[in-house]
Amino acid sequence: MENAIVMTTAVLGIVQAFKIAGLPAKYSPIVAILVGAVIYVAMAGISPANIITGVVIGLSAVGLYESGSRVGDKDLISPQEKEAYLRNRNK
Known part of the structure; x- marks a missing residue:
């Protein structure tokens, strides 16, 4: 379990x-x-505790991604600036 942070980012x-x-x-x-x-x-080997720990690591990765993707969701810029940013981001 001591490698959970590293494993979360790897997942x-x-x-x-x-x-x-x-x-x-x-x-x-x-x-x-x-x-x-x-x-x-x-x-770590097959055991119910290890499976649950792996599932928790996967869920942690999902939460990390979701919280990171929500950081930019605040409308701190105008809709026109946001639209221009989104158009240019994919180029």
Whole structure:
């Protein structure tokens, strides 16, 4: 469990790689939970406690992503500036 922070960020990175490869965003929480469980069980061995710990790591990755994506949701700029930013971001 001492590696939970590192594993959470690793799960987050792996899920982002899946999303870049074409995974629909609506499935990313499920993938994060599965990846977290598989990685932790692979490192610590199969036991119910390790599976639950892996699931919690996956859920932590989902929460980290969601909280990070919400930081920019405040409308601190005008709608026109936001639209211009979104258009130029994908270029």
